[in-house]
Amino acid sequence: MKQTVAEQIHDLQKKLTEYAYAYYVKDQPVVDDAYYDQLYQQLVALETAHPEYQTSDSPTQRVGGVVRKGFEKVVHEIPLYSLNDVFSKAEIIAFDQRVQKTLGHAVSYICELKIDGLSISLKYENGRLVRGATRGDGTIGENITDNSKTVKSIPLTLTEPIDIEVRGECYMPKASFIQLNQKREEEGLDIFANPRNAAAGSIRQLDSKVTASRNLSTFLYTLADFGPLHVTNQAEALTHLDDLGFRTNQERAVCSTIDDVWAYIESFHDKRSQLPYEIDGVVIKVNDFSDQNQLGFTVKAPRWAVAYKFPPEEAQT
Numbered sequence: 015m016k017q018t019v020a021e022q023i024h025d026l027q028k029k030l031t032e033y034a035y036a037y038y039v040k041d042q043p044v045v046d047d048a049y050y051d052q053l054y055q056q057l058v059a060l061e062t063a064h065p066e067y068q069t070s071d072s073p074t075q076r077v078g079g080v081v082r083k084g085f086e087k088v089v090h091e092i093p094l095y096s097l098n099d100v101f102s103k104a105e106i107i108a109f110d111q112r113v114q115k116t117l118g119h120a121v122s123y124i125c126e127l128k129i130d131g132l133s134i135s136l137k138y139e140n141g142r143l144v145r146g147a148t149r150g151d152g153t154i155g156e157n158i159t160d161n162s163k164t165v166k167s168i169p170l171t172l173t174e175p176i177d178i179e180v181r182g183e184c185y186m187p188k189a190s191f192i193q194l195n196q197k198r199e200e201e202g203l204d205i206f207a208n209p210r211n212a213a214a215g216s217i218r219q220l221d222s223k224v225t226a227s228r229n230l231s232t233f234l235y236t237l238a239d240f241g242p243l244h245v246t247n248q249a250e251a252l253t254h255l256d257d258l259g260f261r262t263n264q265e266r267a268v269c270s271t272i273d274d275v276w277a278y279i280e281s282f283h284d285k286r287s288q289l290p291y292e293i294d295g296v297v298i299k300v301n302d303f304s305d306q307n308q309l310g311f312t313v314k315a316p317r318w319a320v321a322y323k324f325p326p327e328e329a330q331t
């Protein structure tokens with residue numbers, strides 16, 4: 015039976031969304047670029063001829079096209095917190111002592127790489143992306159929804175039709191940073207000092223077509239508003255983020271002792287230069303959420319987490 019136009023379009027949208035998810039979120043391409051591009055052009059032609067079937071979450075909507083005069087302000091109902099920085103094993107041991115003293119028992123920690131990008135917050139209603147925002151000062155950020163939709167690893171639609179808000183880091187891979195600066199140098203433009211600045215400058219572009227061209231990526235790591243999800247610890251929260259279709263960093267590890275935390279830090283101090291993205295340290299969090307709630311926050315930072323900062327990487331000569 016020949017497919018109707020609507021069925022052809024829906025089928026292509028579904029296939030291309032799955033292929034893009036495999037490529038941009040899982041880093042495991044399932045088709046080659048030529049085949050993806052061929053299907054993509056077919057979908058563009060069909061949606062152009064039949065705009066009534068073009069959906070806002072179609073893969074063709076990732077190209078940007080909105081040019082703004084400025085960014086609206088966004089109030090973060092759940093503020094984005096900062097982290098207390100530590101620089102030595104002694105400070106990490108002191109952190110663990112404080113945690114155990116407050117709780118009266120030992121805890122497991124989860125270690126996550128501290129991505130050198132910029133924090134973003136993504137809000138979903140009924141499983142659809144409704145708002146992307148920069149961290150700003152943690153309470154007031156900028157609305158970057160148009161630009162967020164061009165970041166291929168940010169899902170436009172979740173695997174569940176739920177209301178949630180998640181936070182993470184938007185970053186530019188090292189290879190994309192090098193390519194972008196080479197191009198800018200050839201065009202006589204100023205180059206970016208580092209991938210973090212390049213990511214910030216790209217996600218805060220007034221022309222979303224430019225954002226779309228910058229190959230930004232994300233790692234999500236915080237469930238701010240859990241919505242209907244029942245989660246008891248950070249490791250589970252990250253698994254939920256994976257299941258919902260988000261890109262999370264797979265290098266995370268649950269550590270039952272501070273010695274294991276330190277071993278994780280030392281292992282990544284050596285691996286850091288091989289990673290395809292820049293990190294500036296390791297975030298250490300008490301894993302269990304009831305322990306986190308008992309520990310609470312100081313004025314600006316959680317008592318249940320610290321950021322171990324690596325010394326600045328030697329400039330790549």
Ligand SMILES: NC(=O)c1cc2c(N)ncc(C(N)=O)c2s1
Nearest residue numbers: 095096097126127128129235297
């Ligand atoms: N300022 C913050 O709270 C954080 C900043 C970052 C960062 N740059 N990268 C990773 C994490 C994480 N996995 O928790 C956090 S948390």
